[in-house]
Amino acid sequence: MNTQQVGKVYLVGAGPGDPGLLTLKGLRCLQEADLILYDGLVNPILLRHTGANAERTARTGRGAHRHLDQDEINRRLIAAAKEGKTVVRLKGGDPFIFGRGSEEAAALADAGIPYEIVPGITAATAAAEYAGISLTHRAHASAVAFITGHEDPSKPKSALDYEVLAKFPGTLVFYMGLHQLPRLAAALIEAGKPAETPAAVVSRATTPHQRTVEAPLEDLPAAVRQAGVPAPSLIIVGDCVEHRQQLAWYENRPLLGRRIGITRPEHQAAPQIQRLYELGAEPVLLPTIRILPPESWDKIDATLDVLDRYDWIVFTSANGVASLLDRLWERGGDLRKLGSARTAAIGSATADAMRERHLQPDLVPDEFRAEALAEALTPHVAGKRVLWARANRGRDVLPNQLRAAGAELDELVVYHNEDVTGLPEAVLESITAGQLDWIGLSSPSIARSLNALLPQAARAHLGTSVRLAAISPVTAEAAREVGLPVSAVATEFTWDGIFDAIIAEERTAPLTGAEPGGC
Template structure:
């Protein structure tokens, strides 16, 4: 992948919206730019990759309402470019396919400013594909035509050659044309296209809120009006639209359009976010906790140097493994220090984290709650042993207390801490009130407690259709302390188990 910047302005195609459709080069520019100028159709989720000190400017155009007219956008790009900073002009789809990137490029050339174009996947291909419509198909057509459905009203003469479009057998893809749908359909029929020609509309193509419909040229305007169809949408005209029902793979995803809040720490959330996104859910990342190192690791280093006195080490989380190993490395040690000891892992993810570091756990319980762990450890003769538990600074005391009752000499060793990370819950509150959220997921007691620091119980009670989903009984009990009963609780207390429970609830 290219890493050097040969220009300081980049006209970047953000693709149709699905983050997986963003090119590697586009992501690289987003991550390294100093100034971000983005559009309405560019997925705002991409902004999370910007540097913390990046200047972010929104210049979007929505339904004819312009934050800035195009000439002012041109001036803004040139002005910011003259600062010598790296400017990313992020545009939905491809910059040169109805993105006015050509005009912006001309302005930059006139100003003597070097620029680079980063092409993006255009909605005319991607949104159609996600709706089960190949824009070319040997049984229907060998060509495709991209057409603007909303021409510049100041033009003296239309650039649309309706007589050619009407007689052609090409697939026609109209961008930004929903408001002109009756005119488009009428012009095509008047110029030779059969009234029963299939027509598809695809709204928010490739995104979790994608919707699509198929009609005919004769009926599409009335059908769209009946369904209150809105922009942003593409219009696809041609026989290929008849494949919509057969090939429409994306809209069959079981959680398509379901709004799900993920409260897990951002550095741990990728597994849950990825699983939900793959099922079609609209994921709202709302990390209520951040996992952070301790200010002082003297106690941890001392415990590591005295580790030989322990017979058991019990890891209760992936983070416990990660931060403990960080300190092992800091004092010049590695996994060999565990020679002769027995190692327990609460949960498969924690066990995997140990295996990645060369340790095969001696005990992984069938159920991943402290009470069950204690029973399993007692069966393995842990009574009376010296036990070290590397964990969060604040955590449930059930495990160490029960082991102490069994006569164990228990050392609880904080190796990291969790802190409240969000400063406001306004965005999530607004989404809940607008019925954009169906589930809020909780993967630990701390995510519950911090969520209700930001979203009051009364606010949640005003949104009765929002369901709470718990990873297991311990987290459920914390939810119940705030006056709620989860509608969903995993029977397997893992991230995959939580996802399965959500799927089962939606059936």
């Protein structure tokens, strides 16, 4: 007899594309899931929030014969739940607004499977608001209608009454209607909707590739055809559209539509991912190194027992902070172990990592580089015992200068960085096809690792369709030494500095043929 406890299924709305629009409950479901089945329109960056097995449910077949095997999805949900798993069905937008979530819920109910619905931000409200269109307005629209532009082809006749829609006292929003736009516009006008009614199509809403086309209803099909905007798109018809230019905000972002490679380790890339979305760009994870724990903790543990013997403890990366201080905590110690030791951080990110652990750095140089840190420490370290928590590899500038200044320096390797053996095939294809606009280089070792990982076909695009931005002059020099052309160098030696340098370079020398922003 099978006594295994039945699991549970969560039908979760992922929102329309911007990963920041996922709800807090949706996030918790991802974190607790054993299995995730996600739609093709879901932003895969959301899968960074889960350790579960994730499978994409995609349409099969070609052209008019393409279909989504809903019955198979239902069977997978039921079977996984019967195995005792917590399952998330991650759906674009909201599960119950043109998302077939109700069909999945009905199948689960019939099978006796526990389930919950987690609402998501539907595409209509998100697309309109990211395009600067208010679907309701006291002076123009007291109602809004959500309408499918792509009805079930098996239905004997359309359920849409265009005469009713033409008289509707508010805003009309058509989902999945891009390919039917000429027919939809003609039917509304024939039913009495004024041909000059303001209308718009919002394509790939809330993503870095969002584009909006505005035109009077009768001219909208031709305008959309000329602009060449792709699906998925929403069609918005109503007087509220005419206020878009005043309210538009998203499509004015400085890096809208750019695809930018983040070369730092994937588990540390969250701040850069968020920042790029804020700037309107699409982050592409391109880790060239891995951060690993030390091969042995013996020397580190022995040093932690005598931390109070040091006059200075120096950190040159957030990884060093995390490895040393987290190990201290794991062994039952806390910051009291530091005694009267003063601390130094190479830059703001390292200092922030210290503050997160309630340790305020005593010294942070104005320039975030080893030369500046060594210069700032030089007046303080003569005859002093200094501990440097470092990686297994790096430049010798800091130890050489500190010893020259009279410091008794101990170098403690608290983590290892290791080159990855290969880049994702999709990333290499994007570089080779010139579909990646920028790659950020955040250290000399990352520059050298990237150079070793790139095949000749990809390298041929560097400096032209794909440009490189370095975090510092030292990193830029290391990149050029191995033959990588650098187009922009940060003046503030942080990832935000890299992005600022890209923005500045875009303003003075935009990519040839690039089309940032909407139309």
